[in-house]
Amino acid sequence: MRSLxxxxxxxxxxxxxxxxxxxxxxxxEALVETSSLIIVGxxxxxxxxxxxxxxxxxxxxxxxxxxxxxxxxxxIPQPGQPIxxxxxxxxVGQSGLWFLKRLKSGAYxxxxxxxxxASDRAGALIQEVEALVGQ
Numbered sequence: 001m002r003s004l005x006x007x008x009x010x011x012x013x014x015x016x017x018x019x020x021x022x023x024x025x026x027x028x029e030a031l032v033e034t035s036s037l038i039i040v041g042x043x044x045x046x047x048x049x050x051x052x053x054x055x056x057x058x059x060x061x062x063x064x065x066x067x068x069x070x071x072x073x074x075x076i077p078q079p080g081q082p083i084x085x086x087x088x089x090x091x092v093g094q095s096g097l098w099f100l101k102r103l104k105s106g107a108y109x110x111x112x113x114x115x116x117x118a119s120d121r122a123g124a125l126i127q128e129v130e131a132l133v134g135q
Contacts, residue, residue, distance in 0.1 A: 037072070037102065039062060040061050054078055054079055
C-alpha cells in the first residue's frame with residue numbers, strides 16, 4: 001500500500017516536484033482556437049483593481065493574436081480564498097508564451113497548464129503559433 005501511495009504522489013508531481021493538476025492535453029490548434037489573446041509577455045506584478053479584486057498584471061512584448069491592452073489583467077486566486085488543484089498558478093517574473101481567454105469581467109484567464117510556456121521552452125511553439133495565425 002505504501003508503494004502505491006508513493007507511486008501516485010510521483011505521478012502527480014512535475015519535474016520540479018510541484019503538484020500539478022490532471023488536465024487533458026490540448027493541441028496547439030485547440031489552444032489557438034480557444035484563446036482570445038496570444039502573447040509573449042511577463043507577469044510583472046499583482047494589483048488591486050477598483051472592484052477590490054486582485055489581478056496579476058502581464059506586459060506583452062509581442063502579440064501573436066488578438067488585441068492586447070497596455071496592461072493585461074490576469075485572473076488569479078484571491079488572497080485568503082482556498083485554491084484547488086485545477087487552478088493554474090503563476091509567479092511574478094515569469095516570462096513566456098501566454099494563451100489567454102478573455103472573461104466577462106474583461107480580465108484574462110490562463111486556467112490550463114498549457115496556457116503558459118516559459119520563454120526558455122517556447123521557441124518552437126511560438127513559430128508554430130505564428131504559422132497557424134498567419135504571421
